[in-house]
Amino acid sequence: MVTDKETITVNTVKNPHEQTVPLLENEQFIYIKDQKRHTGVGLAAILSKPPSLQFDTLAERVKNEFKFAFPTHKLVLLLHGHQSFKNALYQPLLADKLSKNGYYVLRIDFRGLGDSEDNRVPELGRTIQQDVEDLTTIYEFVSSDACKSLLGRALTLDTIIAHSRGVISMFEFARSFYVPNLINCCGRFDSQGLLLKAARRCPQWEEDGGFYCNTLRFGKWQDVWIPRQETLSAGTLDTSKFEEINSETWILSVYTATDPVIPIASAAGYSNLFEGRHTLEIVPNCDHNFYGFPDDTNKLNLPIRKGKVNYGAYLVAYLLEYLNPENQLQRFYNTHKLIKSNVNHGDVRNRWCLPYDFSQISNFRDVGGYVTTSGKQVKPGIMYRCANPNEATPAALDYMKSHLFINRVFDLRAVNEATEGGIIPNFEVENLSFNNNMTLSPEEMAKHYQGMFLSSYNFPQAYEIVLENSLPVIRRFFEYILEGNVDEKHAIVFHCSAGKDRTGILGMLILGLAGVDADTISHDYELTKLGLTTEKRLIQRITGRGDKFYTILGPHGHEIASAWGVSPKEMAANVLSSKYEAMRLFIDAFLLKFGSFELFFLEQLKFTEKEVEKIKIELTI
Structure with missing residues (x-):
């Protein structure tokens, strides 16, 4: 698909939440804006750069490769779920670990959430199509002059790792744009299940035109109105069309065996849809957000976060192994060993x-x-x-x-x-x-x-x-x-x-x-x-x-x-x-x-x- 990278701008700003959520030394708080799509500040994001960039010479980077991997040309994009934000769940830990493995990592707030600008049409809310526009902006950014000016090089969007509703937006985006690796963490396959969830949460949501949801907006937890159309845009999407995603893309799906939000049948749905280019991992004994239940005895000796066993650490370790250079090479070999004539x-x-x-x-x-x-x-x-x-x-x-x-x-x-x-x-x-x-x-x-x-x-x-x-x-x-x-x-x-x-x-x-x-x-x-x-x-x-x-x-x-x-x-x-x-x-x-x-x-x-x-x-x- 033809894109226009000339309208992308990047603004590096002081972290507005430094007192409560300080950044690491290798992180920057930035706004990425597309003049065609955005009317305010654009998309708020935290960019994690490879720590190996601290070494000025090539020789120093090579000598210290045992501590920090050599900086790559690859960007990993982390996407949050429904009414969530860029620092939720496992995302900060994953960004830190991936950057030490040489990746550039970007975690963003979709429009209408976190620190990003408001939805383009408030009456419609955060629709899937708007999410796709935001992802297109990031896709254009990585090879733009704005990226070269910020980082000294153009990058390749190598991997998207999405959670929950972010998975639907990721797959819809990938119908038009090639990304080598798509990682689905607890994404819904039967989209209509979202409508049933909304009805259980608020039986009158359609008659009322929507419902309220508590989320983090500009650093404060507040009730945000979710218009009816926002829910319908995700709840009526035909997921079977995700089969159109480029055949050279490899998909990893990660689900939890005891997820109370997304039925485990979703794992089977995506496994069948992407047959031949799909890997499935089931994380045991945790909820939709990768936290253990109250009676968890922590047999895996995982860290504790917010009083719960943090299976996010298990997820992060698995993803690091999945994205190591040897496994990346093997997937490229697998997806290109046969040549199909256009x-x-x-x-x-x-x-x-x-x-x-x-x-x-x-x-x-x-x-x-x-x-x-x-x-x-x-x-x-x-x-x-x-x-x-x-x-x-x-x-x-x-x-x-x-x-x-x-x-x-x-x-x-x-x-x-x-x-x-x-x-x-x-x-x-x-x-x-x-x-x-x-x-x-x-x-x-x-x-x-x-x-x-x-x-x-x-x-x-x-x-x-x-x-x-x-x-x-x-x-x-x-x-x-x-x-x-x-x-x-x-x-x-x-x-x-x-x-x-x-x-x-x-x-x-x-x-x-x-x-x-x-x-x-x-x-x-x-x-x-x-x-x-x-x-x-x-x-x-x-x-x-x-x-x-x-x-x-x-x-x-x-x-x-x-x-x-x-x-x-x-x-x-x-x-x-x-x-x-x-x-x-x-x-x-x-x-x-x-x-x-x-x-x-x-x-x-x-x-x-x-x-x-x-x-x-x-x-x-």
Whole structure:
């Protein structure tokens, strides 16, 4: 869906409740306003930033990673429920823990609640549609200039965690906007149950036009009028339409076994609706708000809050594990392992189309299938990437020709490296030696290896050198595409040794020019972590270097490694890694330097505008 980010503003203010609810050192009280939708101060929010930002240098952040995770480009949005507010229940604890894991976390008040501006139409109240507008504002904010000005970077809305009625708003919003992770905490499935609840609470609510509810507004508990239309907007929503949510979104549902508000049948309803992309967790022995009952013996030794066992701590621990990088990577793999054509819905392909056990080729996968920001799709079945394929089995070589229709291989290694490492037989192989065939100045060489060894977050330093020294061969690769040589009957493979760094840079340029967003490009790069587990030769060669890493770093190798807090074992792990953030940081640096992928192709590779558009056409459907 097309959005307008130019009307978003952010105002950082002093916490109006500092005496009663003080903020943590890494938190800010802000108002986010969309000039199109908001008429007052906008949405009140508390932003929790990764505590690792307190360290000024990259080296300090790496050395202290055991305490605070490296800052990510990902935002987690926390949503409250009916007549609630941003600091309710488990939200402050969850925000604190997630920020220490490197996430930016935003918890907001919907309009008409907490410290946010009033509902647009008081007679209608807080409708689901108004909630969706508020969520759209946050979605636009994370990639806006306002966000870049506030945080120094654009973010990706990676996860929404919603409670109770907030779940309905979250799912309705996600019908139009892609979010990788949606977490449903005690959301209602049968929306009409809300109408029954309102009738039990106030039998005359429809005749009276609504009812009063006590809630926190501007720091004071007060009775607030809930118009009839507000309840109807949530109580008449067709939840079956949530099935329209992007198929690449993964949903986690968390319910309590003894919830007196939401029937446990809701868990089954969402499990069935999102079959194949849904995880269910049942929290024992607590109520709708994740508090224990009076007779709870606290067998799990959870903390006590307000005189009750706080199962919110149990929930927070579970969510932290669910959102750790390894589990995030596995979910991306699961949701993208099959490529479904946007043109022919019966055309379904396996991204990992040459399993290692069959082919003896590591990290072999289709580059296509990803959806662009304009709604197109990168053509599947025309380009593949992999590690060194020189030991491919005869059956794999035959399959590559007879089923994948590969007729050319681009080898990105230096000539000597390719000769020593071996070259795939029976194919036309064109050598495109990246990094100027490794003919670098001593200063470039030292900077390159420091970028690769000291931390994966330092990869952009090395990748920038590789990119600058590879422009002629990169142009040659895209000339081949421009000439119309690549299609489903004339597919290509490109590779280096691991299919990670040089291959990753070229993969970024392909996907970036096609219009794929930075988040997806970085996740695709991270897939190499799974693809390289079978590359035993490379792993043994890298890990066997030992103290040679110090020598390669230069005359002050020991001192440099000490400043970063890394040992030879850790340097080996860094070289073999392919973290999401490494690519995301490189894309940031790339866009800062070149402006856009299109400008890079125009100004650095010297293609014309017409040629760039032709390459895009060749890459997408």
